[in-house]
Structure formats: structure tokens, C-alpha cells
Amino acid sequence: MNNGPETYPEMFKRVKEKSEGAFIPFVVAGDPDLETSLLVVKEMVNAGADALEIGFPFSDPVADGPTIQAADVRALKSGMTTSKGFEFIRHIREFTDIPIGLLVYYNLIYQRGIGQFYKEAQKNGVNGILIADLPPEEASSAIEFSKKFGISQIFMVAQTTSNSRLSHISQMAEGFIYVVAVKGVTGARSDLERDTLDLIHRVRKHTDLPICVGFGISKTDHIKKVLKAGSNGAIVASVLVELIEKYQEDRRVMLMEIRRLCLALKKATRGCGP
Amino acid sequence: MISDGKFGKYGGIFVPELLIPAIEELESAFYQYKDDKNFNKELDYYLREFAGRPTSLYHTQRLSEKLGCKIYLKREDLLHTGAHKINNTLGQGLLAKFMGKERLIAETGAGQHGIATAVIGALFGFPTDVYMGSEDIKRQRLNVFRMELSGARVISVESGSKTLKDSINEALRDWITNVDNTHYLIGSSMGPHPYPTMVKHFQSVIGRESRKQILEKDDKLPDAVIACVGGGSNAIGIFSAFQDDREVELIGAEGGGEGPSGRNGATLSFGTEGVLHGSLSFVLQDDDGQISEAHSVSAGLDYPGVGPEHSLMMVEGRAKYEPVMDNEALRGFKLLSKYEGIIPALESSHAVACAEKYAKKPENKGKTIIINLSGRGDKDMHIVSQKMGAGV
Numbered sequence: 001m002n003n004g005p006e007t008y009p010e011m012f013k014r015v016k017e018k019s020e021g022a023f024i025p026f027v028v029a030g031d032p033d034l035e036t037s038l039l040v041v042k043e044m045v046n047a048g049a050d051a052l053e054i055g056f057p058f059s060d061p062v063a064d065g066p067t068i069q070a071a072d073v074r075a076l077k078s079g080m081t082t083s084k085g086f087e088f089i090r091h092i093r094e095f096t097d098i099p100i101g102l103l104v105y106y107n108l109i110y111q112r113g114i115g116q117f118y119k120e121a122q123k124n125g126v127n128g129i130l131i132a133d134l135p136p137e138e139a140s141s142a143i144e145f146s147k148k149f150g151i152s153q154i155f156m157v158a159q160t161t162s163n164s165r166l167s168h169i170s171q172m173a174e175g176f177i178y179v180v181a182v183k184g185v186t187g188a189r190s191d192l193e194r195d196t197l198d199l200i201h202r203v204r205k206h207t208d209l210p211i212c213v214g215f216g217i218s219k220t221d222h223i224k225k226v227l228k229a230g231s232n233g234a235i236v237a238s239v240l241v242e243l244i245e246k247y248q249e250d251r252r253v254m255l256m257e258i259r260r261l262c263l264a265l266k267k268a269t270r271g272c273g274p
Numbered sequence: 275m276i277s278d279g280k281f282g283k284y285g286g287i288f289v290p291e292l293l294i295p296a297i298e299e300l301e302s303a304f305y306q307y308k309d310d311k312n313f314n315k316e317l318d319y320y321l322r323e324f325a326g327r328p329t330s331l332y333h334t335q336r337l338s339e340k341l342g343c344k345i346y347l348k349r350e351d352l353l354h355t356g357a358h359k360i361n362n363t364l365g366q367g368l369l370a371k372f373m374g375k376e377r378l379i380a381e382t383g384a385g386q387h388g389i390a391t392a393v394i395g396a397l398f399g400f401p402t403d404v405y406m407g408s409e410d411i412k413r414q415r416l417n418v419f420r421m422e423l424s425g426a427r428v429i430s431v432e433s434g435s436k437t438l439k440d441s442i443n444e445a446l447r448d449w450i451t452n453v454d455n456t457h458y459l460i461g462s463s464m465g466p467h468p469y470p471t472m473v474k475h476f477q478s479v480i481g482r483e484s485r486k487q488i489l490e491k492d493d494k495l496p497d498a499v500i501a502c503v504g505g506g507s508n509a510i511g512i513f514s515a516f517q518d519d520r521e522v523e524l525i526g527a528e529g530g531g532e533g534p535s536g537r538n539g540a541t542l543s544f545g546t547e548g549v550l551h552g553s554l555s556f557v558l559q560d561d562d563g564q565i566s567e568a569h570s571v572s573a574g575l576d577y578p579g580v581g582p583e584h585s586l587m588m589v590e591g592r593a594k595y596e597p598v599m600d601n602e603a604l605r606g607f608k609l610l611s612k613y614e615g616i617i618p619a620l621e622s623s624h625a626v627a628c629a630e631k632y633a634k635k636p637e638n639k640g641k642t643i644i645i646n647l648s649g650r651g652d653k654d655m656h657i658v659s660q661k662m663g664a665g666v
């Protein structure tokens with residue numbers, strides 16, 4: 001029987017059984033406005049997204065590059081708030097059960113009240129929360145409430161993360177481990193660093209959790225490579241956000257382009273499962 | 275990590291995982307070298323020979339007479355580059371050298387910290403990139419030129435509000451990308467641990483000298499120490515030597531801008547708790563936690579956050595923080611120029627105005643006050659002459 005949304009373990013099991021990797025597109029809630037970004041998400045889901053990463057816009061997104069910061073600015077200009085962000089999730093839940101992860105900066109959670117934020121997240125159908133500027137050192141309250149409300153606390157690891165931190169983070173994390181593909185902030189890049197593939201191998205040795213690679217994944221070829229190296233999924237952000245930016249004046253073309261790219265990216269995950 | 279970088283509940287390390295190794299490396303180097311004999315010998319040498327320390331603690335005559343208090347000025351305005359910022363850039367620059375880093379980056383609002391960093395880049399031979407909001411670049415052409423003369427590259431920041439807070443974001447992003455060879459030289463006692471502790475350490479020379487000087491001159495501690503607060507580095511630097519002397523009042527003058535209902539930079543006076551640029555402190559923000567744009571007539575106080583230790587000192591009642599409005603600061607500027615022939619930076623003018631208000635209270639008559647004169651006003655001639663209608 002189906003009780004509420006699909007969980008991360010269920011989703012990773014589903015794609016694995018089909019010998020696929022998970023395709024996880026990212027969008028900033030409210031970019032360029034609530035209505036359009038809801039249509040964008042719909043296209044992503046219809047094109048085969050296995051899960052979603054939804055960013056709540058923040059005025060000072062230090063972990064993000066210019067593309068996503070510009071999306072945050074557009075969303076905030078269109079009147080996005082934390083309440084509207086949750087409303088956005090509620091609307092997505094009207095048409096899909098796939099896992100939804102939030103990508104947020106800590107101040108938004110802190111102002112809402114940590115407990116209140118997690119409670120609203122659960123109520124509206126969020127599966128996981130990744131806080132871009134919250135390393136394990138500061139995460140004890142977030143973890144407490146993630147457990148209380150049954151939300152997976154997701155953490156990032158990077159090339160610079162030592163082995164001892166890797167094991168520590170694997171123990172705290174739930175849902176999946178977010179592997180940062182590049183040194184630096186989010187943004188589309190043309191080649192994938194050799195180091196990224198080594199990092200996937202290294203992370204694999206420290207965790208049984210699924211691994212998803214994000215930051216700088218922009219081509220079908222990147223997806224194939226990271227899945228082959230042992231990743232369970234790929235998170236694609238900046239190239240999609242670039243399409244929103246490019247076609248913000250022509251919604252029809254925007255949605256068509258998003259659909260076309262998502263279909264291609266999803267296709268790249270097929271036959272590449274670990 | 276050696277410390278959690280907390281001041282009460284404030285401070286901490288709210289940064290992306292990617293930065294943690296850089297922060298661990300910096301923290302460990304800082305704790306290693308801060309008590310290292312060779313490091314301190316070299317730092318003392320440059321502070322003395324290059325920057326011009328010690329600075330005097332000057333007993334004002336006409337100003338004291340006018341205000342009915344005994345007023346001392348800690349003359350940080352006499353330092354090379356014209357402000358206290360050089361204490362910190364020398365300290366961190368030398369640390370970067372001891373750490374084997376090859377490149378410096380910095381953020382700057384008006385350009386003061388950018389200049390102090392560019393100069394250190396030239397001194398030690400580091401390629402230096404300074405991030406500066408494109409709005410600020412337009413307003414501060416002369417400072418851009420000064421930085422470039424010292425060999426620094428000034429990178430225009432086009433994101434967000436295109437001002438100081440966005441330059442900090444860009445510098446953090448650069449650091450995230452180039453952690454291996456780059457030191458991020460933060461300009462105030464804010465940011466993630468270990469910066470607030472480290473910047474305080476390098477600025478505490480102001481307090482140490484002041485305490486010694488006042489004891490030599492007066493044989494007793496002052497009644498009050500007053501400093502302006504942007505990110506909080508000159509204030510924490512001078513407060514540090516008096517923190518344990520409960521009888522000494524510590525007062526921070528914030529950029530009150532147009533006041534509480536208008537645009538301002540008075541984070542402690544008008545802000546609320548939040549997480550910005552790596553630490554939990556007070557910030558100017560809306561109900562959702564979106565950071566507001568700050569405003570002050572002095573670019574150096576134009577920041578929507580504040581160093582975390584000041585937040586603790588405020589909630590514990592150890593220090594008081596008062597907003598000084600733009601027009602009051604301009605009065606302070608004129609007052610000191612006219613009565614002492616010392617033209618203060620607009621930032622420091624906030625401390626002067628705050629001292630004037632303090633002195634005017636009947637219960638404070640005859641008290642001894644130290645004003646930390648954090649910088650000189652040369653850089654502000656343009657804006658002040660405009661405000662006075664002189665249009666130089």
C-alpha cells in the first residue's frame with residue numbers, strides 16, 4: 001500500500017532494479033515566478049526525474065555560483081518567502097510522489113525556528129533537507145529535529161573532505177551522501193575532473209548510503225561517468241537554471257527546452273546503474 | 275578543530291563543507307604561530323617599522339575643555355594607510371607567509387581594507403585580488419586606483435546588491451575554489467571561526483598599548499572606552515584590554531544611518547539574531563531571514579552583520595552599543611577637525627559623536643574617556659565636502 005511519498009531508499013531501490021541511476025534535477029522555488037517554476041517541475045517529473053532538489057532562494061548564497069544566485073534574485077524579486085516555498089512543495093505533491101529534497105541556507109531555518117521549519121517541511125511532503133552552510137560541527141539541532149520529524153538530513157562531502165570526516169559524516173547522514181563534483185561553487189562546467197571519480201571511489205569505501213554527485217554536472221557524458229564510477233545518482237542544477245534564465249521571456253520555449261534536456265539526461269542514466 | 279569558535283552561543287563555523295579543511299588549516303596555523311617567537315618578532319618589526327606603531331594616546335586640550343571631560347584619542351589614524359586595518363592585514367599577511375600560501379584575496383567596501391591588504395601584498399610579494407562591489411567601485415574610484423598602484427587586482431562584483439556583503443560572498447567563493455594556495459584575508463572580526471578570534475588577536479595591540487599608556491599618564495583606568503563598530507575589529511581591539519575591568523564602560527558606536535525606520539547599519543541596535551557569512555550573530559534582515567542592505571554615511575560601517583563577540587558583550591551587558599545617525603557623525607567629524615586639527619575618518623567620527631553625547635550627560639561630567647580614532651578622514655573629503663555643500 002502506498003503511504004505518502006516515496007522514500008529515498010524506495011527510490012534508489014526502484015532505479016537500481018531497472019539498472020539505472022537516479023536523475024535528480026534542481027530548481028529554485030519561484031524562479032522566475034511561482035507559477036512558472038511549478039510548470040518547470042512538472043516537465044522535469046514528466047521527463048523522468050527520479051527525485052527533486054528544490055532550492056529556497058536566499059539573499060546571500062555563498063555556496064552557489066552566479067547562475068543560481070541570479071535565480072535566487074529572480075525568485076526573491078517575484079515575491080518568494082519561506083511560506084510560499086512550502087506552498088510550492090504542497091503543489092508539487094499534488095502531481096508526484098517522488099522524493100523531494102530541500103536545499104536551503106541555515107538562516108532561513110534559524111529565523112523560522114528550527115523545529116517549526118522541519119515540522120512544516122514534513123507536513124508539506126519534504127523527504128530530505130540539505131543545509132548548504134551547516135557542517136556537521138553545527139548540525140546537532142538540525143539532526144535532532146530531522147529525526148523527530150522523519151526527514152533525512154543530507155550532507156555534502158568534497159574532495160577536500162578527509163577520510164576521518166567522511167566516516168563521521170556517513171554516520172550522521174541519511175538519505176544519500178551528496179558528493180560535490182568540483183572544487184568550488186555550483187555552476188556548469190565542461191569537463192569533469194578526474195579527481196571526482198576518485199572521490200566517488202573513496203566515498204564508496206566509507207558508506208553504505210547511496211551516493212549522488214552534484215555541482216558541475218551538465219552533460220549526459222558526465223552522468224554516465226559518475227554512475228559508472230559508482231554513484232547512484234546525479235544532481236543537475238546550473239544547466240537547467242540557465243535554460244530558465246535564457247528563456248524567461250518565452251515560457252513555452254523554456255518548458256520545451258527543459259523537457260528536452262531532462263529527457264536526454266534521464267536517458268543517460270539508463271543501463272549505467274551500479 | 276581546536277575550538278568551536280563560540281562566544282556564548284554566538285560565532286561558530288557556518289560554512290559549506292568544502293571550506294572546512296581550509297578553516298582547519300588556518301585555525302591550526304593561527305594557534306601555532308600566535309605564540310611563536312619568530313613570528314611575533316617579525317610581526318613586531320613590521321608593526322613598528324612599516325606601520326608606525328606604537329601610536330600615541332593623545333590628550334586633547336580644547337575638545338576636553340569644550341566637552342567637560344578628559345578626552346584621549348588613540349591615534350590609529352596615524353598608521354600607514356590611515357587606519358587600524360593594517361594591524362590585521364600585517365598579522366594575517368605574515369601568517370599566510372608562514373603557512374606557505376601564495377596568494378591573498380580580500381573583500382572591501384569603501385576600499386580601506388582593500389588598500390591595507392594590497393599594501394601587504396606588495397610588502398610580501400603576494401599576488402592580491404580584492405573583491406569590491408561594482409556600486410562601491412563607482413563611488414570609490416580613488417581607492418581603486420590606490421589598490422592598483424600597489425599591484426593588486428580589483429575584481430568588480432556584479433552579484434546581489436553589488437556592495438560589501440556581496441564582495442564577501444565572492445571572496446568566500448574564490449576561497450572555496452582555491453583553498454590550496456590562497457589565504458582569504460578577512461577585514462574585520464567577523465566571519466567563521468577562527469576569524470573573529472584571530473582578527474581580535476591582531477587588533478588587540480590597540481588595547482594593550484592604550485591600557486599601558488593611560489596607566490602611565492593617569493595612573494588609573496579610564497571611565498569609558500568608545501569605538502565605532504562596523505564589523506567590530508577596531509572596537510574589539512581596544513575593548514580587549516579592558517574587558518575584565520568591569521568599572522570601565524565599553525561603548526560601541528554603530529552606523530545609525532537614517533535611523534531605525536530608515537536605512538542603517540546599526541546591526542546590534544536595530545537587528546536580530548541570525549547567521550550570515552559563517553557565524554551566528556546579530557544581522558539586519560527581514561522576517562524570513564533574507565539579509566537587508568545596510569546604509570551608513572561611512573562606507574566602513576555599512577555592513578548588515580557584526581562580529582559575534584560583540585553580540586555576546588551586548589547581551590551580557592558588558593558593552594553598550596549606540597546608533598549614531600549620519601548627521602550626528604558629520605557633526606563629530608567637524609567637531610574634532612575644528613577643535614583639534616585632526617580630521618577623523620567618517621567611521622571614527624561616529625565614536626567622536628558618541629563621546630560628545632556621553633560627555634554631555636550630567637553624571638559623566640569630568641570623566642576620562644578614550645576614543646579609538648580608528649582612521650583619518652582624507653578618504654572622506656569628497657563626500658563630506660558634498661554634504662557640507664562645499665563641493666570640492
Ligand SMILES: Cc1ncc(COP(=O)(O)O)c(C=O)c1O
Pocket residue numbers: 356357358359384386387461462463502503504505506507508509573574575619621622648649650
Ligand atoms: C577608519 C575605519 N574605522 C572603522 C571601520 C569599521 O571596521 P571595524 O568595525 O572592523 O573596525 C573601518 C572599515 O573600513 C574603517 O576604515
